[in-house]
Amino acid sequence: MQSTAALLLVLAFSPGAPADPSPANWPQFRGPLAAGSSMEKALPLRWDREENAVWKAPVPGSGWSSPVVWGRRIFLTSVVAEGKGEEPRKGLYLGGERPRPPEAVHRWIVLCVDLETGRILWERETHKGAPESPRHLKNTYASETPVTDGERVYAYFGNVGLFAYDMEGKSLWSQKLGSFRTRNGWGTASSPVLHEKRLYIQNDNEDRSYLLAFDAKGGQEIWRRLRDEKSNWSTPFIWENEKRSELVTTGSGAVRSYDLDGKLLWELKGMSSITIPTPTAAFGLLYISSGYILDQERPVYAIRPGASGDISLANKETQNGSIAWSKRQAAPYHPSPLISGDHLYILHDRGFLSCYDARSGKEIYERRRFSEEATAFTVSPWAYGGRVFCLSEDGDTFVVPEGPEFRVERRNSLGEMCMATPAIAGRSLLIRTAGHLYRIEEKPGI
Numbered sequence: 001m002q003s004t005a006a007l008l009l010v011l012a013f014s015p016g017a018p019a020d021p022s023p024a025n026w027p028q029f030r031g032p033l034a035a036g037s038s039m040e041k042a043l044p045l046r047w048d049r050e051e052n053a054v055w056k057a058p059v060p061g062s063g064w065s066s067p068v069v070w071g072r073r074i075f076l077t078s079v080v081a082e083g084k085g086e087e088p089r090k091g092l093y094l095g096g097e098r099p100r101p102p103e104a105v106h107r108w109i110v111l112c113v114d115l116e117t118g119r120i121l122w123e124r125e126t127h128k129g130a131p132e133s134p135r136h137l138k139n140t141y142a143s144e145t146p147v148t149d150g151e152r153v154y155a156y157f158g159n160v161g162l163f164a165y166d167m168e169g170k171s172l173w174s175q176k177l178g179s180f181r182t183r184n185g186w187g188t189a190s191s192p193v194l195h196e197k198r199l200y201i202q203n204d205n206e207d208r209s210y211l212l213a214f215d216a217k218g219g220q221e222i223w224r225r226l227r228d229e230k231s232n233w234s235t236p237f238i239w240e241n242e243k244r245s246e247l248v249t250t251g252s253g254a255v256r257s258y259d260l261d262g263k264l265l266w267e268l269k270g271m272s273s274i275t276i277p278t279p280t281a282a283f284g285l286l287y288i289s290s291g292y293i294l295d296q297e298r299p300v301y302a303i304r305p306g307a308s309g310d311i312s313l314a315n316k317e318t319q320n321g322s323i324a325w326s327k328r329q330a331a332p333y334h335p336s337p338l339i340s341g342d343h344l345y346i347l348h349d350r351g352f353l354s355c356y357d358a359r360s361g362k363e364i365y366e367r368r369r370f371s372e373e374a375t376a377f378t379v380s381p382w383a384y385g386g387r388v389f390c391l392s393e394d395g396d397t398f399v400v401p402e403g404p405e406f407r408v409e410r411r412n413s414l415g416e417m418c419m420a421t422p423a424i425a426g427r428s429l430l431i432r433t434a435g436h437l438y439r440i441e442e443k444p445g446i
Contacts, residue, residue: 023099024426026069029145029235030380031424035280036338037383038424044442045385045399047412047429054439057118059432061086061109063142065191067432068153069425073167074113075120075153076432079141081106088138088270088434090393090417091376095233096137097184103130106141110155112169115425118439122169126155132179133159135187138378138419145188145421147199149216154199158188162201164219173219179201180205183231184273191235195245198222198260202249204232211236211249213262223262229253237279239286248286250275256286257307266307266322272298277332278380282339283359285324291331295347298331302348302361325361332356340383347381347390353400368406369396373422379421391418395433414438 030036044052061080078438082105082408089096108127113120121364146155153170155163159179164172182188182205193200194212199214209227214220229251239246239257246265247258252275255268271290281289292296303311307322318326335347342357348367351374355364376393383389383402387409391397401407416433423430431438 001039024069025150026423026425026430027149028068028193029066029111030148030280030336030382030421032236033281034193035282035338036380036421037340040384040424040427042442043384044080044429044440045387045423046410047397047414047438047440049414052440053442054428054441054443055118056119057437058435059111059437060123061107061142061219062140062434064088064140064189064419064432065142066145066421067113067423067430067437068146068148069115069423069430070148070150070167072151074115074423074425074430074437075146075148075155076111076113076437077109077144077146077155077157078111078143079106079157086137087175088140088417088419098134098137099185101131101134102334105129106131108141108157108160108168110146110153110163112153112167113437115439118437119411124165124169124171126157126174127160128161131159133187136185139187140405141187141190142192143187145191147194148194149194152216154194154216156192156194156201158190158203162192162199162214162219164216175214175219175221177201177203180207183204186231189233189276193236193238195238195247195260200236200238200247202234202236204251204259206230211247211258211262212241213260224384225258225262227256228409232275234275235278236283237286239279239281240429241281241286242284243305245272246281248288250277250279250288250290252290254312255301259396266309266311267318268301268303268323269310270297272297272331274333276334277336278356280339281336285338285358287337287344287358289331289337289346291333291348293333296329298329300327300337300344301328302326302358309354324359327356327361330356334378334380336380338381338383338388340388341386343402345381345383345388347377351375351377351392353380353388353390353406355406364404365406370408371411374398380421382422384424391422391431393417393419
């Protein structure tokens with residue numbers, strides 16, 4: 001950790017964030033439009049701890065939140081435990097519950113990192129104390145990805161609160177939101193979304209699930225809707241379609257879409273008993289998935305704009321007036337769906353990739369395996385340069401060409417546990433591991 005004087009020196013000579021968005025900005029979970037893709041050229045196709053690694057910076061504490069980027073500034077969250085804490089553990093398994101929260105004092109922090117050098121520009125402590133709730137062994141107390149608009153950065157910790165800072169780290173406002181029980185004490189993970197000067201928070205829990213809208217500048221609560229849901233971990237999604245803007249929330253009870261003032265527009269029943277993946281949209285369709293590994297129903301839906309009321313499918317139906325197509329047993333448990341080219345990609349937690357025609361749902365290929373030993377995937381896939389990238393918990397990224405042929409072109413290894421979805425900043429790829437943040441960039445040929 002740098003000294004305070006060094007941090008102030010770095011901060012004093014760092015340029016401020018740009019006033020306008022640019023392709024170099026990655027402001028939220030899965031980037032602009034939550035699409036998980038970039039049109040930027042010359043992004044890296046190969047890397048390891050040395051090759052194309054511009055820098056590798058240690059990150060204090062633990063967290064599976066993704067980095068977000070505005071201009072030359074990277075923001076991420078973490079929680080530092082005093083003394084020796086229990087580290088997250090790789091692997092896809094049931095169990096891992098901890099019936100009681102740890103007794104050690106923890107520090108919930110927001111970090112600002114310089115994109116060029118990897119040095120910490122500032123660190124702010126949002127909360128300090130013993131956790132009020134337990135977590136699953138694979139989860140962390142900093143699994144929600146922050147969001148930024150280039151003027152402020154907003155950090156949300158599910159059972160602590162919501163905190164706003166300016167780009168220099170000045171505290172602007174905060175909202176304590178309370179601690180609620182989650183299923184089996186697994187903890188929280190749903191990230192905030194930002195749209196037209198409003199922040200939206202979805203917290204599905206065992207006590208009192210809710211959806212909140214805040215004024216992004218001042219932090220005032222604008223509206224609140226209680227939800228007939230138990231614990232879920234999906235991030236809400238803003239769907240701007242040809243008819244209107246919608247706030248889409250997934251849940252085990254139902255997918256529910258609201259207008260931006262909190263009025264319910266439509267709902268869809270028939271999800272699996274736990275929902276984690278975040279929706280995505282393309283070709284005028286909304287793609288929803290929910291695939292708890294022990295359920296028979298693990299559906300994927302493609303939904304048309306303009307729906308109203310209950311649009312649930314009747315028994316044995318695969319489509320109706322609002323649902324263009326569906327697959328009953330196609331969804332993953334953790335990773336979010338990805339659109340690349342004309343295709344919808346589904347990354348399954350146990351190391352398989354499926355590909356469908358995004359418009360029609362026609363199967364292109366199904367459940368192709370990367371490698372016999374690659375059996376645990378939590379990170380959502382991403383795409384650029386005509387390739388799809390799938391990062392395992394072991395830190396291995398499998399590179400597959402976009403299109404109808406499944407073929408592993410490369411395997412890029414970092415050798416550290418990974419459960420945070422990467423960010424893309426211009427020509428750089430930012431990968432957070434259990435202990436570090438990597439900036440990966442194609443180095444010019446010698």
